[in-house]
Amino acid sequence: MTEADRLMVGVSGIRGTVGGTLTPQVACDFGCAFGTLLRRRVQGRPSVVIGRDTRPSGPTFRSAVVAGLLACDVQVTDLGIVSTPGVALMTADLGADGGVVITASHNPAAYNGLKFLQPLGTGLTAEDAATLADIRQRGLFEMVPPNEHPIEAAAADTHERHVTAVCEQIDLQPVARRKFKVVLDSVNGAGCLATPRLLGRLGCDLVHLGSEPTGAFAHKPEPVAENLGDLCRAVAESDADVGFAQDADADRLAIVDENGTFIGEEYTLALAAAYVLSRRAGKVATNLATSRMIDDIAAAYGSEVIRAPTGEANVVEVLRREGCVIGGEGGGGVIEPRVVLVRDSLVGIAYVLAFLAETGKTVSQLVADLPRYVMRKTKLPCSPEAATRVIAAATDAFTPRRDARLNDADGLRADLPDGWVCVRPSNTEPILRIIAEAPDAARADALSP
Ligand code: MG
Numbered sequence: 067m068t069e070a071d072r073l074m075v076g077v078s079g080i081r082g083t084v085g086g087t088l089t090p091q092v093a094c095d096f097g098c099a100f101g102t103l104l105r106r107r108v109q110g111r112p113s114v115v116i117g118r119d120t121r122p123s124g125p126t127f128r129s130a131v132v133a134g135l136l137a138c139d140v141q142v143t144d145l146g147i148v149s150t151p152g153v154a155l156m157t158a159d160l161g162a163d164g165g166v167v168i169t170a171s172h173n174p175a176a177y178n179g180l181k182f183l184q185p186l187g188t189g190l191t192a193e194d195a196a197t198l199a200d201i202r203q204r205g206l207f208e209m210v211p212p213n214e215h216p217i218e219a220a221a222a223d224t225h226e227r228h229v230t231a232v233c234e235q236i237d238l239q240p241v242a243r244r245k246f247k248v249v250l251d252s253v254n255g256a257g258c259l260a261t262p263r264l265l266g267r268l269g270c271d272l273v274h275l276g277s278e279p280t281g282a283f284a285h286k287p288e289p290v291a292e293n294l295g296d297l298c299r300a301v302a303e304s305d306a307d308v309g310f311a312q313d314a315d316a317d318r319l320a321i322v323d324e325n326g327t328f329i330g331e332e333y334t335l336a337l338a339a340a341y342v343l344s345r346r347a348g349k350v351a352t353n354l355a356t357s358r359m360i361d362d363i364a365a366a367y368g369s370e371v372i373r374a375p376t377g378e379a380n381v382v383e384v385l386r387r388e389g390c391v392i393g394g395e396g397g398g399g400v401i402e403p404r405v406v407l408v409r410d411s412l413v414g415i416a417y418v419l420a421f422l423a424e425t426g427k428t429v430s431q432l433v434a435d436l437p438r439y440v441m442r443k444t445k446l447p448c449s450p451e452a453a454t455r456v457i458a459a460a461t462d463a464f465t466p467r468r469d470a471r472l473n474d475a476d477g478l479r480a481d482l483p484d485g486w487v488c489v490r491p492s493n494t495e496p497i498l499r500i501i502a503e504a505p506d507a508a509r510a511d512a513l514s515p
Contacts, residue, residue: 074179076493077195077377081170081179084123088178090130096180097134097166098209099202103194104163105138105210113141115157115183117148117224118168119256119315120281123178127168131180132218135166139210143219147279149256149316151410152224154187158406159227161185169256169315172288175281188407189379225260231405232412233267236420242269244423247306249322250415251275251297253287257316257411264412268419273304287313289320289398291328302326308418308429312411318398319411321418323429332357334414335394336436341421342402343367348391351384353377354479354488355501356396362437375476376490382407440510441503448498453477453491456498460489487513 073080073087080096082088104112114135118124128144135142145156150167157165165183173179182190182198190198201207248265252258253276265272275296276284285293289311301309301322309322319334336359339350343363350364353376364371374384378395385393385403393401399409400417421432448456457478464470464480471481477490477499485504492499502513 075199077192077379078189079167079179079181081173081177083176084121084178088127090126093127093130093180094134095202095205095207096198097131098138098207099134099198100164100166100182101135101138101140102201102206102208103198104140105208108163111139111141112163113143113160114164114166115143115145115153115160115162115221116166116168117145117153117156119149119170120147120254120258120279121168121170121175121178121314122281124168124281127178127180131166131168136212136218137209138207139212141217141219143221145221145224147256147259148224149228149260149411150181151317151406151408151412152228152256152260154183154408155228155231155406156221156224157183157185158187160221167315171315172286172313172318174286175283183408186407188382191379191383225263228260228406228412229264229267232264232410232416235402235404235413236416238268240423241419244307245269245271246308246419246422247271247273247304248419249273249275249297249300249304249306249309250277251294251300251309251311252277252316253284253312253314254278254280254282255287255312255314255316257312261312261316261412261415264415268416270419273300273306275300281314283314289313289318290331294320294322294328298322298326298328307422310411310415310418313398316411317409319400319414320398321429323433325430327430329429329433331398332359332396332441333433333436334398334418335396335400336360336363337421337432338394338400338402338414338417339363339392340432340436341417341424342392343369344421344424346391349388351381351388351390351393351401353381353395354473354476354490355499356394357439357441358481358486358503359436359439373473373475373479377493378409380476437505439503439505440507441501442510442514444500444502444514446498446500446515447496448491449496450491453498457489457491460487485509485513
């Protein structure tokens with residue numbers, strides 16, 4: 067097995083190549099392991115909600131995971147094709163003991179994966195993820211011959227519930243009156259189903275790219291600049307107000323302005339947070355790798371940003387502990403705890419449109435209102451031991467500086483008056499990630515390796 071093709075088992079779930087490292091046997095074993103984990107903490111028969119993105123391999127892994135869950139006498143509710151936030155919302159709404167999403171998120175079609183959710187819809191804690199991997203590794207499955215006929219219910223109203231929950235967060239009329247023209251690229255992923263409903267409720271005129279739930283990705287399904295050329299052109303050619311791009315499981319969102327220019331993935335959370343803070347006072351939760359824009363926006367509203375170690379579950383933990391009104395990650399992830407405790411592209415879309423309606427501004431004008439920073443991201447091959455030494459050396463270098471604020475919750479983030487740098491080891495690969503941000507390119511380069 068090559069380094070490039072190995073089953074990745076981490077806090078956020080497992081991911082591998084279809085028919086390579088991720089086989090139906092592996093998926094079934096993880097179904098058994100998750101069923102076993104739930105049996106250890108639930109009285110009686112545990113319940114699990116399951117959904118999948120549009121990848122053609124989805125039905126295979128759905129059947130394999132369900133076989134493992136049923137073998138442990140778990141009651142399963144299958145949502146069919148649905149976004150990650152949709153599965154999370156239904157896990158919480160139905161009071162299930164856990165959730166499973168079959169998705170490889172922004173990874174190409176050759177991949178698939180499993181993501182496991184807690185009862186409130188958020189990802190597993192690091193401790194539970196480690197226990198799950200251990201149960202699977204050692205084959206400690208608690209298979210139970212069912213006393214009753216296993217129940218396999220379906221739930222058909224996921225998209226409607228999700229859209230309704232999102233719409234409850236904004237004033238619909240001012241948005242609908244604007245009759246926004248929106249180009250949406252769902253990349254033929256799970257966002258195809260619920261998102262047009264949302265835009266319909268918001269009175270938008272929709273041009274929908276990648277609108278079929280086939281899993282035939284017209285481009286790599288990561289919503290970053292190099293994959294959004296068609297969307298940018300479509301926005302410009304159709305004279306639209308805004309363009310939105312989702313990844314394959316519709317938790318991440320990227321935005322294209324009315325000129326057809328991609329505004330950068332850091333702006334999704336920035337715009338959503340600016341909108342929410344303009345209406346409600348409260349703190350913001352994000353991770354250590356997210357742009358300083360969020361601090362400037364929070365400061366303008368007399369608010370505070372609480373930074374968590376990288377990883378969605380860590381941000382959610384901080385968000386809940388601190389009672390934040392909004393949370394998220396710089397890579398296009400907005401978390402609205404009133405809707406669901408995971409990143410949700412539908413929330414991001416609704417907030418951006420509501421912000422446009424409320425201010426009467428264009429996307430480029432809203433972006434121009436925000437402070438400008440240049441971010442540099444560097445990946446270096448690095449063993450875990452070497453990463454520890456590099457982080458220790460960086461800590462030693464910054465500690466004497468009185469103007470540096472250090473955060474060592476995950477690697478090191480050093481905030482300086484004119485920029486910041488974050489150095490941390492990857493959780494899944496032998497890589498050191500270095501992110502630097504400053505008001506101009508020269509300073510950002512100076513902070514980078
Ligand atoms: Mg995703």
